[in-house]
Amino acid sequence: METAILTFLIILQIYFLAGLAFGVYFILFAKRIDPLMGNSKKVIRLLLFPGVVATWPFLIKRLFQNKNE
Amino acid sequence: MGLDYKLVLWNKHKKKYDKIFALSIVLYLVLFIVLTLLLNPEGTAETLIIRAFGSLAILMLHIILIIGPLCRLNPQFLPILYNRRHLGVSMFLAALIHGTFAIIQFHTLGNTNPIVSVFTSNLDYGSLTNFPFQVLGFLALLILFFMASTSHDFFLKNLSPKIWKGLHMMVYVAYALITLHVFLGAFQQETSLPTIGIMLVGFILVSGLHLTAAFKETKNDNIKKKKEEDGWLKVCQVREIMENRAKIFTVNQERVAIFKYQGKLSAIHNVCKHQGGPLGEGKIVDGCVTCPWHGYQYLPQNGQSPPPFTEKVATYELRVQNGWVFIKPEAFPEGTEVEPAKI
Numbered sequence: 001m002e003t004a005i006l007t008f009l010i011i012l013q014i015y016f017l018a019g020l021a022f023g024v025y026f027i028l029f030a031k032r033i034d035p036l037m038g039n040s041k042k043v044i045r046l047l048l049f050p051g052v053v054a055t056w057p058f059l060i061k062r063l064f065q066n067k068n069e
Numbered sequence: 070m071g072l073d074y075k076l077v078l079w080n081k082h083k084k085k086y087d088k089i090f091a092l093s094i095v096l097y098l099v100l101f102i103v104l105t106l107l108l109n110p111e112g113t114a115e116t117l118i119i120r121a122f123g124s125l126a127i128l129m130l131h132i133i134l135i136i137g138p139l140c141r142l143n144p145q146f147l148p149i150l151y152n153r154r155h156l157g158v159s160m161f162l163a164a165l166i167h168g169t170f171a172i173i174q175f176h177t178l179g180n181t182n183p184i185v186s187v188f189t190s191n192l193d194y195g196s197l198t199n200f201p202f203q204v205l206g207f208l209a210l211l212i213l214f215f216m217a218s219t220s221h222d223f224f225l226k227n228l229s230p231k232i233w234k235g236l237h238m239m240v241y242v243a244y245a246l247i248t249l250h251v252f253l254g255a256f257q258q259e260t261s262l263p264t265i266g267i268m269l270v271g272f273i274l275v276s277g278l279h280l281t282a283a284f285k286e287t288k289n290d291n292i293k294k295k296k297e298e299d300g301w302l303k304v305c306q307v308r309e310i311m312e313n314r315a316k317i318f319t320v321n322q323e324r325v326a327i328f329k330y331q332g333k334l335s336a337i338h339n340v341c342k343h344q345g346g347p348l349g350e351g352k353i354v355d356g357c358v359t360c361p362w363h364g365y366q367y368l369p370q371n372g373q374s375p376p377p378f379t380e381k382v383a384t385y386e387l388r389v390q391n392g393w394v395f396i397k398p399e400a401f402p403e404g405t406e407v408e409p410a411k412i
């Protein structure tokens with residue numbers, strides 16, 4: 001039981017650490033993920049930051065889609 | 070309907086409702102604290118904060134869950150729906166304060182990492198009366214974090230509406246987890262009476278309203294519509310539709326809103342391009358169908374958002390005969406101009 005719990009928590013931790021790293025990237029290069037971000041105020045990036053940390057795998061997918069266009 | 074992203078989509082009504090909500094929250098917390106101090110002055114400040122914010126969060130969650138069906142039953146509640154997002158984020162913050170104080174209170178004394186301690190300080194996972202109920206609260210809080218942090222339109226677009234919707238339907242999972250959190254927790258320390266009251270009344274309201282709204286909609290969907298020979302469907306009488314308002318019908322498994330305005334009728338797909346809001350529950354404002362959820366606008370005769378916006382919904386052809394409204398069930402492509410039917 002304990003190992004299962006610890007594994008779950010470690011995976012969760014890795015997920016959110018990766019999210020934090022991607023969040024920093026987002027603050028700097030949000031435009032590459034969504035071109036509309038270029039026209040928007042910069043403070044919005046701070047507001048969106050927690051959500052980016054939470055959903056980074058989907059946004060990375062978005063990044064690659066934009067590159068291929 | 071955006072060319073850029075805004076911090077918050079404000080309007081006059083939203084500000085008014087937000088002020089009312091903020092005041093109610095403060096009032097609730099003050100009342101909770103004063104009453105607890107009067108009835109049970111021995112408790113510690115930490116316990117008071119944990120309970121006040123826990124019960125506040127659960128109260129707000131119930132309000133959030135009943136807004137949807139309430140609006141489907143009675144459009145007068147719609148203004149509250151516009152504010153659901155802000156209500157959701159505030160609810161998460163209240164739950165976060167509750168969870169953080171609980172973790173500080175119960176899990177920061179030892180050497181174990183506090184979050185690991187939430188999961189492992191009590192390993193009685195097989196028990197009913199001694200179940201580690203805080204774990205359920207933690208998992209619910211995690212779901213609420215995902216929802217609150219992605220409530221902005223940016224995520225609706227970039228996660229894709231389907232994933233976003235799926236994520237936000239998780240609120241029902243969170244609701245189940247929190248219900249268990251409170252009831253299993255009640256075995257281990259006396260839970261305050263207001264909380265139990267909120268949970269019971271809340272559950273009856275939430276399930277009752279969802280069922281009633283679903284029942285009402287199936288009834289509407291099943292209205293007998295006679296298929297006319299030439300492919301037109303008879304849906305209702307012109308006088309059943311109010312001026313600048315719509316009636317909603319299901320045609321070819323799609324929901325269609327038929328609007329009446331300035332002696333004319335127009336039909337568009339009922340689903341808003343923003344977050345799927347029910348356009349037929351909105352009004353015509355300044356000549357545009359205005360979504361009741363966040364105010365996206367569409368011209369009734371072609372389903373297009375007025376320039377510079379680019380959203381488009383499907384349109385339908387209508388015919389009026391002897392006071393009856395007929396519709397062609399096949400939709401035109403999104404944004405197709407259709408001559409409105411004269412009444």
Ligand code: HEM
Nearest residue numbers: 120123124126127164168171203206207209210260261264
């Ligand atoms: C990290 C997450 C969480 C932890 C560690 C946690 C911990 C606790 C603890 C220790 C109690 C018992 C407090 C007491 O009566 O002395 C409690 C009760 C409660 N919790 Fe949580 N909780 C968490 C998340 C949540 C969430 C997300 C909600 C709801 C949105 C919630 C709602 C409640 C409610 C309504 C009570 C009963 C309060 C009362 O007795 O009046 N909790 N929780």
Ligand code: FES
Nearest residue numbers: 341343344346360
């Ligand atoms: S404006 Fe948001 S759903 Fe229509």
